[in-house]
Every structure is written in structure tokens, then in C-alpha cells.
Amino acid sequence: MAFTIKEASERLGCPAHTIRFYEKEGLLPYIKRDKNGNRLFEQDHLDWLRVMTCFRATGMKLSLLKEMVALALDGDSTIPQRKAILNQYKEDLFRRQNELTAALDAVNNKLSIYEDIVKGKNPSESQLLVKMEESERQQTRNEGLTNEAKDFRQ
Amino acid sequence: MAFTIKEASERLGCPAHTIRFYEKEGLLPYIKRDKNGNRLFEQDHLDWLRVMTCFRATGMKLSLLKEMVALALDGDSTIPQRKAILNQYKEDLFRRQNELTAALDAVNNKLSIYEDIVKGKNPSESQLLVKMEESERQQTRNEGLTNEAKDFRQ
DNA sequence: TTAAACCTTAAAGTACACTTTAAGGCAAGC
DNA sequence: GCTTGCCTTAAAGTGTACTTTAAGGTTTAA
Numbered sequence: 525m526a527f528t529i530k531e532a533s534e535r536l537g538c539p540a541h542t543i544r545f546y547e548k549e550g551l552l553p554y555i556k557r558d559k560n561g562n563r564l565f566e567q568d569h570l571d572w573l574r575v576m577t578c579f580r581a582t583g584m585k586l587s588l589l590k591e592m593v594a595l596a597l598d599g600d601s602t603i604p605q606r607k608a609i610l611n612q613y614k615e616d617l618f619r620r621q622n623e624l625t626a627a628l629d630a631v632n633n634k635l636s637i638y639e640d641i642v643k644g645k646n647p648s649e650s651q652l653l654v655k656m657e658e659s660e661r662q663q664t665r666n667e668g669l670t671n672e673a674k675d676f677r678q
Numbered sequence: 679m680a681f682t683i684k685e686a687s688e689r690l691g692c693p694a695h696t697i698r699f700y701e702k703e704g705l706l707p708y709i710k711r712d713k714n715g716n717r718l719f720e721q722d723h724l725d726w727l728r729v730m731t732c733f734r735a736t737g738m739k740l741s742l743l744k745e746m747v748a749l750a751l752d753g754d755s756t757i758p759q760r761k762a763i764l765n766q767y768k769e770d771l772f773r774r775q776n777e778l779t780a781a782l783d784a785v786n787n788k789l790s791i792y793e794d795i796v797k798g799k800n801p802s803e804s805q806l807l808v809k810m811e812e813s814e815r816q817q818t819r820n821e822g823l824t825n826e827a828k829d830f831r832q
Numbered sequence: 833t834t835a836a837a838c839c840t841t842a843a844a845g846t847a848c849a850c851t852t853t854a855a856g857g858c859a860a861g862c
Numbered sequence: 863g864c865t866t867g868c869c870t871t872a873a874a875g876t877g878t879a880c881t882t883t884a885a886g887g888t889t890t891a892a
Contacts, residue, residue: 530838541881544840560888562839575784582774582781586879603792610785610792617782620736624778627736628771630729631764638757638764684868695851698870714858716869740849838889845882852875859868 526556526564536573543573549586551576551593583620584613680710680718690727697727703740705730705747737774738767 533540546552547563552572556564576589592609595602687694700706701717706727710718719727730743746763749756 528839539881540839542879545880548841560839562888575788578777578781578784580879581777600795603796607789607792610789614782614785617778617785621775621778623732623735624771624775627732628768630732631768631771634729635761635764638761641754642757682869693851694869696849699850702871714869716858734849833892835892836890838887840887841885843883846880848878850876853873855871857868857870860866862863862865 526566527570529563529565532565532570532573535570536577538573538577546573546576549590551586551589553593553597579613582617584616588613680720681724683717683719686719686724686727689724690731692727692731700727700730703744705740705743707747707751733767736771738770742767 527535529540529543532538532543536543543552544563547555552569555569558564579589580586588609592606595606595609681689683694683697686692686697690697697706698717701709706723709723712718733743734740742763746760749760749763
């Protein structure tokens with residue numbers, strides 16, 4: 525059983541134009557056509573498209589996906605290279621996880637500073653961005669400016 | 679105490695050109711100059727640059743950072759808007775975490791398929807990409823082609 | 833039979849975030 | 863004095879991944 529590009533697009537939540545673009549780039553080999561030249565997608569193609577979408581969403585470049593397809597088309601002997609690519613990509617994913625954790629920490633910190641300001645508390649000197657936040661608040665006041673705040677005003 | 683752009687660049691691991699670009703875009707307000715027109719970065723600027731770098735690395739757009747700066751410059755009354763932006767960004771970060779987890783699953787699955795192939799095992803039908811992997815392997819053989827594999831060959 | 837709704841291709845356009853280039857000024861060391 | 867290495871600006875260029883446009887062919891329902 526085969527799917528039209530519209531069905532593939534709907535199943536994957538990916539624009540048909542993008543799927544055509546991927547095929548043109550060689551990322552989707554062995555796609556047959558019907559008598560009118562329309563693409564016929566097998567389940568295998570949908571599976572591979574889903575993997576590509578998943579990898580793309582997490583930062584894998586098209587050029588690397590191309591490399592993997594080219595290697596796969598070259599047969600089992602290229603499995604070591606493909607493993608190397610995936611293991612390096614895995615390192616990338618771990619790095620991204622750390623970046624996300626750091627960003628979440630920074631966001632939560634900033635949110636808690638906002639809470640403190642709203643509650644009228646004095647934010648701790650050691651917190652990231654506190655001075656800038658202070659400066660922001662001082663700008664709207666006409667008295668009680670610190671030197672640091674003045675630094676920011678000019 | 680103030681830093682030159684070179685010192686800021688070294689401390690942040692961020693090209694001086696990029697820092698200038700950020701300032702031009704209005705992301706770094708209140709930067710003073712020395713008598714020769716060279717930028718003088720305060721610790722506050724480095725802190726804010728570090729936060730921007732952290733947010734950028736996890737997908738926040740410059741336009742959103744610009745919006746946050748503009749709001750901050752407008753005083754405490756904009757804290758609700760800034761909180762809303764950060765809370766939405768937080769949702770974004772959670773979504774990205776899920777995407778990373780899914781990608782890691784897919785990578786590990788593919789790696790285990792490679793292991794199976796190398797060990798000569800038959801991969802399970804239900805695994806993602808198995809058919810494509812099978813097809814890849816079948817292509818290099820001259821006999822024992824399945825219909826599915828033939829589908830991929832033409 | 834004619835309009836709607838799909839499909840095709842190739843090529844140009846867009847968005848984003850830098851990155852590089854060009855042209856030149858200032859200051860310290862030889 | 864002159865080279866080296868930093869700094870400045872404005873503007874053009876780059877890379878990536880689509881996305882849109884233009885021009886047209888086919889099928890289906892009214």
C-alpha cells in the first residue's frame with residue numbers, strides 16, 4: 525500500500541513542499557511514481573521521514589542526513605561510519621540537554637527575581653542579572669539612584 | 679572596573695564582532711565609551727551577555743531578546759509581560775527537552791539495529807526504520823530479495 | 833465543460849543570525 | 863617614524879533550510 529504526498533504530509537505534519545525538497549536533495553531514495561508522475565510513498569519512507577524530522581528538530585543538519593543516506597545506500601560495510609556519526613550526534617544531544625538545563629535555571633532565576641521585585645524585596649547581590657534588573661528599576665525613579673544605576677543611565 | 683571588547687569576548691567565548699552586532703541591535707543598552715570611542719563593558723553587561731548567549735543557544739530568537747530589553751527599559755510595570763515571555767519560553771524549553779529525549783531514543787534504536795546487523799541477527803519487524811535498513815542490506819546481495827526490498831530497488 | 837483540487841518542475845525569495853570585508857583611526861613598542 | 867595590533871563604522875556576503883512563486887498538467891464532480 526502506498527500513500528500520496530498529501531497523505532504523507534498529513535501523517536507527518538510536514539509540508540508537501542518540504543517532502544519534495546527532501547526527495548530532490550536525495551534524502552528519500554527509491555520513491556516510485558504512478559502513471560501521472562505522482563510520488564508513491566511506502567510505509568518505509570514515512571518511517572524514515574519521521575526519523576529525519578525527529579533528528580532535524582534536534583539540530584542535525586541536512587548535510588549529515590545526506591551523508592547517512594549515502595552511506596546506507598553503500599551497504600553494510602559502512603555501518604561503522606554510520607555508528608560513528610550517530611555516536612557523535614548523541615554527544616551533541618547530551619550537550620543540548622545540558623544547555624537546556626542551564627537555560628531553565630536562568631529562566632527560573634529571572635522569574636524569581638521578578639517575584640522579589642513585585643513583592644518589594646531586595647534581590648540578592650550574587651544573582652545573575654540583578655544589577656541590570658536594579659538598573660531597570662532605578663531608571664523609573666527620580667531619587668535614590670546608586671552609582672551603579674547611574675552608570676547604566678549614561 | 680570596566681572591560682574592553684576583547685576581554686569581554688574572551689570571558690564569554692563570543693566573537694567581538696557578535697558583541698558589537700548585539701549592541702547595534704539594541705540588546706546591550708548603556709554601554710559607555712572611552713575617549714577613543716572604544717566600548718567599556720561593566721560586569722552587568724557581561725552577565726546579561728552570558729544570559730543572552732545561554733538563551734540563544736537554546737533557541738530564543740534575537741527578536742524576543744530585543745523585546746525583553748525594550749520591556750526592561752520601560753520599567754517595573756512591564757514585569758507581567760516579561761514574566762509571560764519567560765513562561766512561554768519555559769514551555770518551549772520543555773518541548774525541546776521532549777524532542778531531545780525522542781531523538782535519543784531514535785538514535786539508540788538505530789544503533790541497536792546496527793549491532794543486530796553486525797551480529798547477523800534479524801531485526802524485529804516492529805522497529806523503526808527496520809525495513810529501510812533491511813532494504814539497504816538487501817541491495818548489496820544478489821539473491822534472496824524480498825518483495826519489499828525489490829520495491830526499494832526500483 | 834469547466835472549475836476545483838490536486839499534482840508536477842525549476843527557480844527565485846525569505847528568515848535568521850551572524851560573519852566578513854573595506855576603509856580607516858589610535859597607541860604602544862622598536 | 864613606522865609597524866603591529868587593537869579599535870571603529872557601515873555595508874555586503876554567507877549558510878541553512880526551507881518557502882513561495884510561476885507555469886502548467888491531470889482528475890473528478892457539477
